[in-house]
Amino acid sequence: MFKNAVLAEILKLKGSKIALPVILLPLISVLLGSGNFVANPHELVNGWYSLWTQVALFYGYFFYPIIISICCAYTMRLEKSNHNWNMMMTYPVRQGAVILSKLIIISIISLIVQSFLVILYLTAGLLLGVKGGFPLDILNFSLCGLAASIAVAAVQLYLSxxxxxxxxPIGICLGTCVLGLGLCVSGLWMLYPTSLLIKGFGALNQAALSPLEHILFFILCAVYILVFTELAIRRLTKRDTATS
Structure with missing residues (x-):
């Protein structure tokens, strides 16, 4: 049944316009970041790392969380229209499977977005003639960003x-992006998923997380995912009880 729930979510996305922000926002981020990199050759002297900070400046702060929030709002919008929630409650699918299937699909979309961004970033660096080898820290930044994006997705699914x-909910996400930036600047990056994303993504500086910070980072991501997924499942269970 869980497999069918996941397949159902995939079918719902067919024919949608989700691909537009998934493609355009990473592309815009790389174009803007590359433009900044070229325009400031004397300040941005650390090669691939400097290019990454400029790309992440636009992408990690706002575009990436917004992509996630749009996907969450869209998947929930389908259920909220034409009493689809009530219809779904008549199917032999557990409430947990419904929520988890949505979270899995959004996580897959997030992985695709991250992979696309890294490819664009690598292409831009090669075209701009950035010197040195490709730094493995970029993959670390991307992995941390992916983990934090799933935490953001759990929150946004619940809000949606x-x-x-x-x-x-998309507007709320935009507001929490500003909040997350403020938390990161003040050193309180662990207090909300968007600040986790900014911190882990290397959007503020070129330094990777320390080993201890890595442990704390992934624990917090897991906590946010578990808490908000459980809240969403309980909310759906109450809806099922109310309509039965």
Whole structure:
């Protein structure tokens, strides 16, 4: 049944316009970051790392969380229209499978987005003639960003479930991006998933997380994912009880 729930989520995305932000926002991030890199050759002297900070400046702060929030809002929008939630509750699928299938699909989309960004970043670096070998820290930044994006997705799925509006959860995510940036600057990056994303993605500086910070980072990502996924499942269970 869980496999069928995942396949159902894939079918729902067919014919949608989700691909537009998935393609355009990473592309815009790399173009803007590359433009900054070229325009400031005397300040940005650390090769691949400097190029990454410029790309991550736009992507990690805002574009990446916004992509996730759009995907979450869209998957929930389908269920909230035409009483689809009530129809779904009549199917032999557990509430947990419904929520987890959505989270898995969004995680896969996030992985695709991250892979696409790294390919664009590598291509831009080669075209710009960036010297030196490709730094493995970039893969570390990308992995941390992916983990944090799943935590962001768990929060946004829950918000998209409890808020009727399609746009409001996306607007809330944009606000939390600003909050996350402020938390990172003040050293409180562990207090919200968007600040985890900014910190782990290397958007503020070129230094990777320390071993201890890595442990704390992934523990916090797991906590946010588990807590908000459980909240969403409980919310859906209450809906099932109310409609039965």
């Amino acid at each position: 479930m409890i808020v009727k509006s399609f746009a409001l």
